[in-house]
Structures are given as C-alpha cells and as structure tokens.
Amino acid sequence: MTGTKQTYVGQSLPRLEDRPLLTGQGRFAADISFPGQWTMRVVRSGVAHGKILSIDVDAALALPGVHAVWTGADVAHIPPIPFRLTGLKTLEPYRQPVLAQDIVRYVGEPVAVVFAADAYVAEDAADLIDIAIEPLPAQVRATEPPGAFAEGLSTEPGVIRKGFGDIEAAFRDAHAVVSLELSVGRHSGVPMETRGAIGRYDEARDILEMHGAAKVPHWNRDTIAQMLGRERHSVQFFEGHVGGGFGIRGEIYPEDVLVCAAALTFRRPVKWIEDRREHLIAANHSRDQTHRIRAAIDAQGHILGIDNEFFHDNGAYIRTHAATVPDLAAAMLPGPYRVPAYRVAGHIRLTNKTPAGTYRAPGRYESTFVRERLLDAIAAEVGVDTVEIRRRNLIAKSAMPYTLGLETLGTHIVYDSGDYALLLDKTLAAAGWDELQTQLQARRAQGEKVGAGVAMFVEKSGLGPFDTVRVDILPDGGVDVITGVASIGQGIETVIAQICADALGVRYDTIRVIHGQTDRIDRGMGAFASRVTVMCGEATRMAANKLRDKALQHAAQLMQTGAESLDIVDGEVVRIGGGPSMPLRELARALPDGLSAEDTFESTHMVYPYGVHVAAVKVDAATGAVAIERYVIGYDIGKAVNPKLVEGQIAGGLAQGIGGAFLEEFLYDEAGEPLSVTFADYLMPTAREVPASTILITEDAPSPLNTLGLKGAGEGGANPAGAALAAAIDDALQRPGAVTRLPVTPMRLKAMTSG
Amino acid sequence: MKPAAFIRHVPKTLDEALKVLSDVAPDDGRVLAGGQSLVPIMAFRLAKPAHLVDINEVEGLQHIACDGKTLSIGARVRHAAFHKPVVDGPLGALLSYVARHIAHYPIRMRGTFCGSLAHADPSSEWCLVSATLGATMVVKSTRGERRIAAADFFEGIMSTALAEDELLAEVRLPLLAADTKFGFYEFSRRAGDFAMASSLVTYRLAGGKIADARVGVGGAEPSPRRIAEAEAALNGNAPGEDHFRAAAAAAADAVEPLEDHQTTGEYRRDLVRAVVHRALEHSI
Numbered sequence A: 001m002t003g004t005k006q007t008y009v010g011q012s013l014p015r016l017e018d019r020p021l022l023t024g025q026g027r028f029a030a031d032i033s034f035p036g037q038w039t040m041r042v043v044r045s046g047v048a049h050g051k052i053l054s055i056d057v058d059a060a061l062a063l064p065g066v067h068a069v070w071t072g073a074d075v076a077h078i079p080p081i082p083f084r085l086t087g088l089k090t091l092e093p094y095r096q097p098v099l100a101q102d103i104v105r106y107v108g109e110p111v112a113v114v115f116a117a118d119a120y121v122a123e124d125a126a127d128l129i130d131i132a133i134e135p136l137p138a139q140v141r142a143t144e145p146p147g148a149f150a151e152g153l154s155t156e157p158g159v160i161r162k163g164f165g166d167i168e169a170a171f172r173d174a175h176a177v178v179s180l181e182l183s184v185g186r187h188s189g190v191p192m193e194t195r196g197a198i199g200r201y202d203e204a205r206d207i208l209e210m211h212g213a214a215k216v217p218h219w220n221r222d223t224i225a226q227m228l229g230r231e232r233h234s235v236q237f238f239e240g241h242v243g244g245g246f247g248i249r250g251e252i253y254p255e256d257v258l259v260c261a262a263a264l265t266f267r268r269p270v271k272w273i274e275d276r277r278e279h280l281i282a283a284n285h286s287r288d289q290t291h292r293i294r295a296a297i298d299a300q301g302h303i304l305g306i307d308n309e310f311f312h313d314n315g316a317y318i319r320t321h322a323a324t325v326p327d328l329a330a331a332m333l334p335g336p337y338r339v340p341a342y343r344v345a346g347h348i349r350l351t352n353k354t355p356a357g358t359y360r361a362p363g364r365y366e367s368t369f370v371r372e373r374l375l376d377a378i379a380a381e382v383g384v385d386t387v388e389i390r391r392r393n394l395i396a397k398s399a400m401p402y403t404l405g406l407e408t409l410g411t412h413i414v415y416d417s418g419d420y421a422l423l424l425d426k427t428l429a430a431a432g433w434d435e436l437q438t439q440l441q442a443r444r445a446q447g448e449k450v451g452a453g454v455a456m457f458v459e460k461s462g463l464g465p466f467d468t469v470r471v472d473i474l475p476d477g478g479v480d481v482i483t484g485v486a487s488i489g490q491g492i493e494t495v496i497a498q499i500c501a502d503a504l505g506v507r508y509d510t511i512r513v514i515h516g517q518t519d520r521i522d523r524g525m526g527a528f529a530s531r532v533t534v535m536c537g538e539a540t541r542m543a544a545n546k547l548r549d550k551a552l553q554h555a556a557q558l559m560q561t562g563a564e565s566l567d568i569v570d571g572e573v574v575r576i577g578g579g580p581s582m583p584l585r586e587l588a589r590a591l592p593d594g595l596s597a598e599d600t601f602e603s604t605h606m607v608y609p610y611g612v613h614v615a616a617v618k619v620d621a622a623t624g625a626v627a628i629e630r631y632v633i634g635y636d637i638g639k640a641v642n643p644k645l646v647e648g649q650i651a652g653g654l655a656q657g658i659g660g661a662f663l664e665e666f667l668y669d670e671a672g673e674p675l676s677v678t679f680a681d682y683l684m685p686t687a688r689e690v691p692a693s694t695i696l697i698t699e700d701a702p703s704p705l706n707t708l709g710l711k712g713a714g715e716g717g718a719n720p721a722g723a724a725l726a727a728a729i730d731d732a733l734q735r736p737g738a739v740t741r742l743p744v745t746p747m748r749l750k751a752m753t754s755g
Numbered sequence B: 001m002k003p004a005a006f007i008r009h010v011p012k013t014l015d016e017a018l019k020v021l022s023d024v025a026p027d028d029g030r031v032l033a034g035g036q037s038l039v040p041i042m043a044f045r046l047a048k049p050a051h052l053v054d055i056n057e058v059e060g061l062q063h064i065a066c067d068g069k070t071l072s073i074g075a076r077v078r079h080a081a082f083h084k085p086v087v088d089g090p091l092g093a094l095l096s097y098v099a100r101h102i103a104h105y106p107i108r109m110r111g112t113f114c115g116s117l118a119h120a121d122p123s124s125e126w127c128l129v130s131a132t133l134g135a136t137m138v139v140k141s142t143r144g145e146r147r148i149a150a151a152d153f154f155e156g157i158m159s160t161a162l163a164e165d166e167l168l169a170e171v172r173l174p175l176l177a178a179d180t181k182f183g184f185y186e187f188s189r190r191a192g193d194f195a196m197a198s199s200l201v202t203y204r205l206a207g208g209k210i211a212d213a214r215v216g217v218g219g220a221e222p223s224p225r226r227i228a229e230a231e232a233a234l235n236g237n238a239p240g241e242d243h244f245r246a247a248a249a250a251a252a253d254a255v256e257p258l259e260d261h262q263t264t265g266e267y268r269r270d271l272v273r274a275v276v277h278r279a280l281e282h283s284i
C-alpha cells in the first residue's frame, strides 16, 4: 500500500457535511432551544422617518405570558453598533442604535422589543404596543441633493475618492468621450434560513453565550463583549448550521445585541427568530447604486481614462460594513482592462430605507455592470464588435503581477496573476460563439429578437490578514482541524479536509473541521470575501505539514529509523519501500502531550480570480419577457480544491445574479414605504427561471501568493451576470446601450421595445 | 408571522357546517378549505378571524360528477384533481391544461376549486374558467340554497356575492360540445405566480367559420369576464392571424386595466393583447 498515495486536492469528492443535513439532523438557529427560554419579538417602525412622540406598552404588559417590554430608554446605555470593515471616522455618527432613540429612520427600524412566553403571545403583545410618530419628510433617492440626518449632519457622510494617472489630460486628448448613466436596483441576499439568535447567560461560569452565530463569530464576540461591558473571554459564540450567508447574515444587528443584553438582564435564555417579512425589511439590503460614468477613448477604442461618479444608497444607517461596498465599487471598477487614468467620486448617501451592507460580489456586481456597459458603448462608438473591444483593452499576461494603483479593504490592489485573453478565448470556444453569432443572425432575420453578450471581470478573494489552524490527532485515529473561520454552507469542512488530508497523509473522511466556536480557538477571521479556502486552506496546509514533520520525528525514534525514510499514508506511518508501520493514533497515544500542531498564515494582499460570462437570450417583444437560451461561465481560480463545489458556488451565484438582473428589487414609494415585503412582491428566481449553465473552471493562473495557487471561488457566478444579460438584451433588440438599469423587468423592457 | 388566536371547528356533515358557519359568521368566522390563501393572510395578520369552519372533513363535498350536461365540482375538490382530465371531451382537457398553470404542485395538492372562486383573486385561473364558460355557483346556508351565475358572482377584487354565512357548496360547469376548440395563455413573471394577465377562449367551427366564440380575460380587471368586442371580432370569421389579431386588439381596447406599482395600465393592456392573441393561437 505504500507509494500509491491518494491525492485529495483537485478531486470532486462528496461533501463531508451533508449527512446530518440530508438526514434531517441539521441544527439551525431555530432548532436551538433552552429550558425556560423567553421569546423576543421586535416592534418595528411603520414610518420611514419621524419623531417618536410616545410608546404605550401598558396593554402589552398586561397580556398574560408577557414578561417585559423594552424601548429605546431601556437600552440607551448600549452604544451603537460599531464598524467591522472600512470604518471611516466621518461615518461614526451614523451608526445604528439597537433600539431607536427619539427618531425613526426607516420602516422596519426596531423601536421596542417584547419578551414573552412564546412566539404567539409575543406577537399578540407586539400588536398592542402603540407607537405615536410624527412623520418627517422622507429621503428616498440617493441621487437627490443630500438632506439632514440629524442636527448638523448631512445625509452624505462621506465621498470616496480614488484615482491614478492624469485624468484631465486623458479627456483633453481623447478622440471621443462616451458617457452613460447606469443604475442597479436595490436587492440583497435572501438566505433560505432567516436570521436567528439565542442569548443565554450561564451564571455558574459567568459566561454569556450566543447561539446562531455565523460568518464572523470571533469579531462579533469581541464586539458584543465590548458593547455590553464584559471581558471577551466571558462571552462565547456558537455557530450551528447556517442556511445561507451571502454577506448579509452573521453581521451584528440590533437583534443580536438585544438577545444578549436581555439574557444578562433577565437571567433567562432569550430566543429570537426572524420571520420572512422582517427579514425583507430588517436585514441588510444592497446594490442600490447609480453611476455617471465617462470614458475617454482613442480612435481604436482604447481606453485613455475613466471618470466615475456614483451615488451609493446606503439606507438609513451605516452598519458594520461602513464604507466597504462603495469602496469596493470604486476600487474594482477598472477590472481586467488597461486604464491609464482613473478618477472616482463615490457619494455615500443615506436615505430612509433599510440600511445596506455587503451581498455576494459587493460593489462588483454594480461596478462590473457599469464597466461592461461602458465597454459595449465604446464598441458601438468605434464600430467594432463587443468581443474585439475587450481584446483591445485587456491587460496582457506579460503585465502580471499588475499594480492597479488603488487600495481597498486596507490592501493595495495588485492583480497577482492572470491570462485574461486566454480565458476569453476558451470561454467563447465553450460557448460556440462564432456559430452562435451565425445562428442568431439567421433567427433575427426571421424576426426573432435574439442576441448574445459577453462580460468580463476581475474578482478579489482571500482577504487576510491571517488565519490560524490547529490540527490534532485524536486517540481514536481521527483528526481535528480547528479553525476560526465559519461555514455558511459553502463546503469548507470538505475542502479544508481535502487540503489537510494531502499534507498530512490521512483519509479526508477521517478529518473533522471545527469552525465557528469561539471557545475552541482564541482568534479567527470568519467567512467572507471568498477568503476561507485561500486563507484557512493555506494555514491548514502549513499546520498539517508541521504536524507531519513532528509525527515523523517521533515515529523515527520509536521505529528506530531516519525520518526521511518514513512517510504517512492513510493515517499510518510507513517505511518507504516496505516494512513495519505504525498508525498515527498509536503514535499520538505513545506521546505524553499527544500529537498536535498549530500554524498561522498571514497575507497582506488579496488574490484575484477572473472570469468571463457569455449569455444568449430571447426577448418576447409582446410581453417584455426574457428567456435565457444559453449561459456559459469561464472562471480561473488558480487551483480548484474540489471542482464540484466550485461549480456549485458558481451556479448558485449565477442564480442570484439572474435574480438581480430580472426579478429581485426592493421597491419603495415616495413616502419611504417598502413595497417588497413578502415573497409575492420580492421575486426570487426559482429553478424555472434559472437555466442550466456550462461552467468552465480553469487553472491557468495559480496565485503566486500561496503554495497551492489558490484563489477564492465564491463570487464569480454572481458578479457579471447583470452585465452579460444586459449585453445580450441589447443585442437581441439590436440597440446598443438599451439597458441602463437593472433589474430589467418585463414592463421596462416592453417600454424599450415599443419606444 | 404567527396568526392571532382562533377557534377551529371541524364539522362532519353539511348541516352541521352550515349551522356553525351561521353561528360564527357575525364573529368574523370563515370557511377554511385548502388554506392556501387564507392561512398566509392569517400569518401576516391581515385577517384575524376568531373562528374557522374547517370543511375538510364534511361529507358530501368531495364529488366531481357529470350528468351529461354539466360537471359538478364539490367544495372539497382540490386543484390537483384536474391534473388528469375528469371528463372525456374538451372540458376535461381544458381543465387539465389550465390546472397546471395554478401555483406550484404542493399548493395544487391542497387548494380547492371552490376556494379559488370564493377567494376571487382577479388572476385566479378557475375564476377565469368560470366566468368564460358561464359557471353556476350552488350556494348554501341555514337560510336555504341559491344559485348564482358567474357573471353575478364576482363583484371585484376578492369580493363575491357570497354572504358571510354562506358556503359555496358546489360549482357547475356546462360541458363543452365535442367539437369545441379552446386555447389558454397566461403571463406571469415567474412560473407559478399569479398571472398578470390571462385569457381563455373557446369556439366552434361552422362551415370553417368561428361560432359561439367566448373570449375571457383574467388578471387585468377586478374580476375576470368575457369580452364581447373580441368575440364579435371572431364570430363569423375563419380562424387565422388577421382575425386573431383583431380580436386581441379589441380585447385590449375594451379592458379597464388594473394598475399597481409594478404595472401601468398601458403595460397591462399590452399584456391583454398578447395573452388573447396567444390563447387564440393555442386554440388551433
């Protein structure tokens, strides 16, 4: 059995985490209950902007089964929720209090909470709470001149300015200037599992616990400890199964703080499970952004400069992400193209809508839509096709690594590796592009409105600054990998096990990956920004290598041979070339301190996967409906640890991208009343609206920044979907630039076809 | 999203059901059939009925019967019962074709034909079928029985001629002559959603010419109805593109379209033109 070592990295192996999920043994937030627990219900503002005159809680308190009611006054001592990322100082006065203090700023803002025996009584009581609010004028559009957030505070708390090159010269010397106004509608991640949090205080150990944690448990633990004035080790967070994250779930929201504060105050477990209507008005929205963009070009359509002004509708408060989304939109806009001069002014604007945060490919779904629309417009201006214009402008492989000259998320943007033109060729070939063009032309000649479009993008992934991993050999021969990242359902248990298995020499299904438990590891960065496989994966490989060396050293002594003549295969220390062997578990038992190793991977630069989407659509001119006829995605992620899971990430992201392109939109009326508060109004794509897609995963540009060459795979399915579909619709209508706004609803499209 | 408290009554006989209904009707008592519309409304607390009269165990309401002239559908008959034709001939085929457009499979397993009529959503497929084909509602209460023609039954968005203490016990659809042609088309943003506009057409051919045309339009106005102007554009003419187009245009002109924040009247009119045209194309 020696010599035939199996390799796990690169194989599409079944997911280790599926068994409990498929057999109904999953433990999601709502599955967690403690004896004697109270239910919390949030009473939310029904007014978009107004002054709270009075809150009458008497009738609610009188209802049997109601234990307590809190209003703003009861939590006035708790500070507003701080920033986790990109926290500009000027944004601080705009943070959200856990319950409204005097002023409400969006429909859905928590104004009071009821604590009751069960969810039914809690909701009955919530109905009885009478809140008198004097309405104030509502700001509902980020493109309108800013108003006042509070005395002396404008609703434009900041403008993101970045740039490089001589932008004035670029426009002065331009052969032509192409200008567009483009916007992406407000939509967001809508996970199947709504949010939930269970606070519990263990008086005997003086530990405050929060169950239902997700995404960034360590950061949230530290923050809640700070907000409630506790020492960080006296607060522990526990992650169960998570039914989808997408950026929005697992940030600290008012409800998380409230269950913890209430558990401490009342010495009772307090459980809050969000309902769907709440979710659609309370959890972070995203994507609501309007760009006014100009490109200076030469006669061949080469970009000389891009001037990008945009208005980011952040909703009513600045939440944990602070300026993350507009900052990424500003920094990632140049994408895969050579842009000699660039200037951006990103206006962060507050409106009386649900606060916004990150959603899968934050800032990039928006900026890719804008940039790729711009490329299509340049193509039309100089009269070349949309593929040719991209070829002319792509950054060459020889220019890698490519320093963009911008910063985001505290890192300099340096595209680490890439062969953009090669992936364009491969993806077009996979899509049968040339033949498709001929077919589409023939069908258009018959009167059909059919067309195809291309969109390209650069993603970012693997955000540091570090990840730490400990690997333990257990006495039963199992292996524990303990990490501070989190699982939001993306398959990290499997992927991390595959990496560990190869490095250590054990079977991947003997490995248990422990994540999201603050009492198991002291620090951790969590799961966001497509970082887990890259950061935790490399840390795992390093720790497993260390452990392997350690094991071989010890085994060499016991087996009376040199470590270099030993190997670990399937969990057994073997002699290369045959002879007696020793299972790792025996080695671990033989050592007084057991067998374990820890290591940390640090990184100050992100890694940059890149991709191409090709869409072909048919427009129904009579109704304005669009049918997607073909969808092909090429994505280079350096090294796919588990190609099947990468495909899953891409296919899922695509569904969300299609949602944002055609269906999903949080609409508001002029008074700031939300109009999309149920699944009858906020339309998620279903299996019927999402076509089968062809996914081409390539490994032509491994990252030089980690040993395996890894880049993240989480966001490339969503990123350019709006852009590619818009291009395909333009082509179907034979009207370049027709689509200026997402989502393209049938009514909007019908207006384009008849207009 | 927990409903307010209510008392659920589970009568076993029709008399018992009518008795409870008349007792609880003044106290916002309501019939619970498949619950596919009522239960979500209660979960959102848009309705807080104090009593539910659950008819799912009432004997004598589960029939689908045909007497050679009409098809009778009892109050417990679910949408899914029509997945396969319930009678030979065009009516069975029509109902089976239309049924597949109602919501999604799990909802069709619970929701009832009569519940759809009582609920009277403007977009309901069964309401459109009933209005187009001229159904008769058999309505019962402790006060007795009455019959209401479809044209008089639908009174607006989610509003019918039913009194609070009345049960829609049965709906009767006239059988269609064996040579009847039908066509149906609906438009919605996603498969399974309530239609933004829908159309059902039926007609016969006499010497190659359209006769007895019925053109029903749903989802466009507060209640589905037949559009006389469109029927006139068809009767006496051979089926084909010109007359289909004319009928579709006539229907689009005739409707007074509903508007909402996602749908202008103008767009809804465009949809009416499209769905009538496609229903007619489907009829060939």
Ligand SMILES: Cc1cc2nc3c(=O)[nH]c(=O)nc-3n(C[C@H](O)[C@H](O)[C@H](O)COP(=O)(O)OP(=O)(O)OC[C@H]3O[C@@H](n4cnc5c(N)ncnc54)[C@H](O)[C@@H]3O)c2cc1C
Pocket: B030, B031, B032, B033, B034, B035, B036, B037, B038, B039, B040, B075, B101, B102, B103, B104, B107, B110, B111, B112, B113, B114, B115, B116, B118, B119, B121, B123, B124, B125, B126, B162, B166, B167, B168, B169, B192, B193, B194, B195
């Ligand atoms: C996601 C979703 C999508 C849907 N899509 C569609 C669709 O595309 N097309 C469509 O037509 N429907 C659709 N529906 C609604 C579904 O078809 C319902 O089943 C139907 O509207 C009501 O029938 P029910 O038996 O469920 O009635 P219930 O929900 O039980 O009752 C509805 C109302 O009618 C009253 N009622 C019911 N039966 C009687 C009776 N016999 N006599 C007097 N009053 C009565 C009730 O008191 C109540 O007010 C959808 C529902 C959902 C949840």
